[in-house]
Amino acid sequence: MFRHQGKSRTLKHNLRIATVLSFVAGVVNVTGFLAFSQLTTNVTGHFALFITDVANFEFWSGTIFLLYIVSFLFGSFASSFLIEQYKANKKLNVFVIPALIECLILIGIALFSNIFQIDYPNLIICLLLFIMGMQNSFVTKISNTIVRTTHLTGLFTDLGIELSQLLFPETHKNRRQIKETIKLRVYIICFFFFGGIIGGFLYSGLDLKLNTLLFAACILLVSLFFDDIRFGIIKSKRKFNYRRKSKVKKRIKSKVIL
Structure with a gap:
């Protein structure tokens, strides 16, 4: 689900990555909110609060919300930068890099909270927003902008549009594709x-x-581990089948010559 790209990517691949990453985003969002009373998977609310503080001329208090927004933005930038930087290396699954960074930061925050008292919660919030920006960026790139897993506003908007399109089969004849995207969005939300x-x-x-x-x-x-093992098994099967077909062809040729 992390390796297939472009035309080789199917609904099944998108469903797999969507369920895993949206589940992770749900866990992170609730954990961040319960720990710090702040949303940590999107910046819509933070942007509104930032604008409110600016409108009230409370520029200093609004700075923290600006940092939240920039953290999410920087996470998206970093993820895309790493993917573009290493995508020329065909042997490397570039989408694993931002996913591993996300794992390391999640583990680091948890371990840090067990050892030290958190005196700067805003730093932890920024880190959580950073990794959610990374996740949203690489899942958007790997799915060709079809899947987004860290916030639901756009999902509900698109779902409402696609549900209405089902009621007009004359003008929207690609009903199979519409149903597939509806299924995908329902999976992400659930x-x-x-x-x-x-x-x-x-x-x-x-x-x-x-x-x-x-x-x-x-x-x-x-x-990530399951995806890598599964890819290795599929790759080994393809090599085995290729070698077997090659041997069969050689036998047929030798018989023809005889």
Whole structure:
């Protein structure tokens, strides 16, 4: 699901990556909100608060919301930069790089909270927004702008449009494609919601606090590991089938010569 790109990418690949990453985003969003009372997967609310402070001439208090916005932006930039920088290397799965950075930051925040007291929560919020910007960027690039997993505003907008299109089969004849995109968006919304429930239960119910981020990191790492193993198996099968076909062709040629 992390390797297929362009025309080789199918609905199944997008569904797999959408469910994993939207679930992770749901966990991170709830954990960040319960820990710091701030949204950590999108910047819409932060932008509104920043504008409010500017309008009230409270420029200094609005600076922190500007930092939140810039952190998300920088995460998106960093992810895209890494992908563009290394995409020429065909042996390297470039989309794994930002995903691994996301895992490291999630693990680092959780471990840090166990060892030290968090005196600068705004720094942690910026880091969470940074990795969500990274995630949203690389999943957008890998899916050719079809999948976004860190916020739901655009998803509900697109879902409403596509549901209305189903009522007009005369003007929207590509019903199969519309149904596939609806299915994809429903999966993202459901797994974001499910991730939020699990994250809230782990944070409050089991009292894991910021250690809940370790769970999100594990989910992402397992999906990366599974994807790599699965790709290796498929690649080995293709090599085996190719060699077997080559041997069969050689046998046929030798028989023809005889």
